[in-house]
Amino acid sequence: MTPHPANPHEIDARPLLEQMLLIRAYEEAIVAGSDAGTIPGTCTSVGQEAAAVGVVNALGADDLILTNHRSAGHLLARGADPGRLLAEVMGRRDGYCKGRSGSLHISVKELGVVLTSTIVGAELSMAPGVALSQGMLGRPGIVACFFGDGAACEGSFHESLNLAALWNLPILYVCENNHWQAFVHRREAMSREHVSEWASSYGIPAHTVDGNDVAAVLAAARVAAEQVRASRRPYLLETWTYRTRGHFEPDDQSYVDPAERAAWLARDPIARCRDRLLADGALNPSQAAAIGDRVATRIHAARAFAEASSYPAADELTRDVYA
């Protein structure tokens, strides 16, 4: 019995649209700041918002998330405060990690976003342990582990999936296959098209979903999460999407095939979602504008908050190294 609709047509996509817009606006603010030299560059997830929002909205409050360097979508969809995130990106003391992380490894334990690492593949190596604790300590939540197609090329992918299958660990592996591994196209790096093809050989059920269709992602993620919850076994969901900005700001993307990028820009997840809602009559233009305003206000406030936050004091240099 699925508590939520797993049929994309029954999903109310309006809150999802708002989350996606928040992510987009947040990352555009960072890009603008980075161009202006006031905010450090980041790995944005522009173009991938549906993949993050769809999956995170399929998770419950007890579930835990591991993510990586490209995490804005996961964090914001999970309810992180954009002000504290921006403060973190800017290295300020009110950031979620006291400014020590910067953008690449933001964890927010209070939201269940744990052990974020920018070492590609590290989320895969740590997820089994988190899932093991959930089981051994009798906690109900499952573990969602977000990683990229690049991470799937690291040995930790193999070791993690083998162990999770063997030990029956409740892990929802979510591969955001965005076609890029920094400056290398997945075609230059993977012997296979889909990461889901690799999962099957461990006996792990796997599915690839259109990662630019937020309702489809949410529906697929609900099915996947329910299966993990019920079976206490792993599942791999691959969200097929595209990184439409560069790897790390700034990036002129001179190495990107313009035709491929254009085709994906035409499938922008936010535009698709909004257009569908407008066409279905589930959203009218003034409601859409109101969402836009809310988002803009939040990002504005977030920037003000982050800018007002001071840098860590010098004695933070060696605090929290040891417990």
Added chain:
Amino acid sequence: MTPHPANPHEIDARPLLEQMLLIRAYEEAIVAGSDAGTIPGTCTSVGQEAAAVGVVNALGADDLILTNHRSAGHLLARGADPGRLLAEVMGRRDGYCKGRSGSLHISVKELGVVLTSTIVGAELSMAPGVALSQGMLGRPGIVACFFGDGAACEGSFHESLNLAALWNLPILYVCENNHWQAFVHRREAMSREHVSEWASSYGIPAHTVDGNDVAAVLAAARVAAEQVRASRRPYLLETWTYRTRGHFEPDDQSYVDPAERAAWLARDPIARCRDRLLADGALNPSQAAAIGDRVATRIHAARAFAEASSYPAADELTRDVYA
């Protein structure tokens, strides 16, 4: 066009039997010496001789071999001198590695046995580079990479197979699935029964053969090697076999299921080969006895040679560290 018969029934197994007997006698000499305290313990391949002999005899002189800690079969089948091997095991200066290796990482470059490592999985990480050189330097030989079911659990397995498939590297991956990973049964370590199941997901052709039937192994390895040679692409051959002695001498095997072991002992590759040859009339008892004598003589001489060899001088401590 296959230059050798790929049909097991057309294979002359007599030289293969002799090689297997040599390996067995060599390892039994080590076990006896180890029990007596005169030879250091080793990882024997007792019970797995057919897997080694079958594959090595399918290779040509130009082909290169990477192997691991359980290498006596590969080395002897390739023509290594048991005296120099034993000297190496005993840490003597006439060993193939001047006594510095001991039993666990014997390379014999002159025979094309390169870069042996006892780090489980290291042969998998180095094989692509050796194959790359073969291709870029215009050398004809393929690369045979021997590894265990345990090595297949290391991340290097995944990274190696993905790269070999992607870069079209002429590697014959040979997994000797002997059911054991030191003191852990493969069932406790692998989400799948067969390593060949993992290979398929890289688009690498794979096959599992009865590793205790030397003619079957040779036939399968010829097919596999020809395919690598012709396609210049990887292939994975899994030899299904069993480690009938312990992991490392001495080992009381108290952790081994006696029924499983007994079933495999009943399938001893040497007995099977000899019995079949005798039954077929391809070998008569006096020929069989003559083989046994030749083998015993060689091992006897080998022991004498190794014992006569002295230990390395103290100035060897730091020689050959840097080129």
Added chain:
Amino acid sequence: MPTLTLYDAIGAALTEEMRRDRHVIAFGEGIATKRHDLVAEFGALRVRNTPLAEGIIAGTAVGAAASGLRPVVDLLFAPFLCYAMDELVNSAGKLRYMSGGQFAFPLVTLAMTGAGWGVGAQHNHNVEAWFVHSPGLKVVMPSSPADAKGLLKAAIRDDNPVLFFIDIGLLYQPGDGPVADEVVPLGKAAIAREGSDVTLVSYGKTVHHCRQAAEALAAEGISAEVIDLRSLKPWDAATVLASVEKTGRLVVVHEANRLCGVGAEIAAVVAEEAFACLKAPIVRLGGPDAPVASSYPLEQAFVPQPEAIVAAARRLCRRQIA
């Protein structure tokens, strides 16, 4: 007092700590096979065999430690830590600090190393200095069963990742039995022998070489103080400095490569903080910059032996400062 080996001492520490705290778990390649008494007492979930994959063993320990368990993982031999460096260094060592203190990593990694079994450089490579150099990690290396037990108990109770190195050469040598439940605090050296003319600092098997050297020196009328560091990080600078302030002479001895080894750190700290007391150059005896050969005589020659320690100490004590 019962006699037991270092191997037994580790088993005893595990048993006591697993009894004391149900969050302590142990896994690794063959630990359930080799320590079946633990499986019998604590069950197949708390004591597990794993696939042959050091990275995921360590990574799983890191994830479990951050979320409520206290894992002890057996990674067998120190060179195999090479496959677990990301998990130990980049995850366990850094994610507490980098997350602003949100996580702690109470985990222990066991690894054997050192001469004794003739297994060569891919099993025998003393890399403890790597982890001393890396932030967020603690490092211990005992020289006796009693210390092994007490340090392992402390390591399991510590909220930080601890690398626990076991000297192969000492593993099956019987020693005094440790007292049940005795904890040896991390960061505290032991004065293995008191002396007044020269300080010999070491850890692991070379502590015994230092003791032997001290006896030989005593016969020559030279009184050597022997310090067993036990913990390499944090290391007990106060005890070493106090000794050097007394003796004015220091020989640091270990099996690991001299270059950037733990001995370099000790020598450097003494050269900075006890400079005024030094009556002679600081001498380090360590392994050469070479992999360890399997061949028995070469393996032994790799390790600083008592004779070399005696010679170094004698040289220092005979020397007058210009």
Added chain:
Amino acid sequence: MPTLTLYDAIGAALTEEMRRDRHVIAFGEGIATKRHDLVAEFGALRVRNTPLAEGIIAGTAVGAAASGLRPVVDLLFAPFLCYAMDELVNSAGKLRYMSGGQFAFPLVTLAMTGAGWGVGAQHNHNVEAWFVHSPGLKVVMPSSPADAKGLLKAAIRDDNPVLFFIDIGLLYQPGDGPVADEVVPLGKAAIAREGSDVTLVSYGKTVHHCRQAAEALAAEGISAEVIDLRSLKPWDAATVLASVEKTGRLVVVHEANRLCGVGAEIAAVVAEEAFACLKAPIVRLGGPDAPVASSYPLEQAFVPQPEAIVAAARRLCRRQIA
């Protein structure tokens, strides 16, 4: 002389060496994307992008090096070397010795590290001491574009595995253009400034901090000699010892964690071999035992700054030995 950055210098060295020797190849995560001029000149087989998997990149380099090629691999940032430790340490560093000299491993590993980009401890971790401690490996870390070019050329021509560390903070700072084809031999330090009162030894970006400190000290009447190690293994002990014999005072400076860092080795060697010349304690300035924070002020505070070097040198020069 043309002006070029360290990034350009590396490109120039690669170009010249690939022209000179057809066995030189380069691969890594994005090297063909970022250095498309190399692809254009040498083709897509000699300059290649790879999967995102440091272990197999390094392992492939090891295998290729042992069988006739001379690979240069770009592993991007030093902490990612954690995924390649087995290949670098256990294979490249040991298999020559362990095989009785049957193989050589002419390969170069590039990795960036150090403060400058605010990317935090998983990109910025100075681990060069690990490789100095490990046998069979050479280690370099230049402080200028000219040295980077000359050292990379030497590294490519060397028959041993060389770890080539690039200080992020220096990568895009323009410098004097190196002379075409000039090779800077491995193991030779440079005297960046002559002086007579105190020796400042460093490498990478802190060499520049030492130069600045030396200028400030000169204004106070203290003459500091600045030595740029350039090679960390082998390191040029002769040059350092000769300098300390002259000055009698030593400050070693680096960004890496002090504990068991390269500075510890230098201090220890000097405390042993130049003890009689020392007029004051040996001082080490290094990074704290902490991961590096991303936050700009903390990242900067991690690195020994000129003021601290000045203060240390001043203290040593004012001090009289009791």
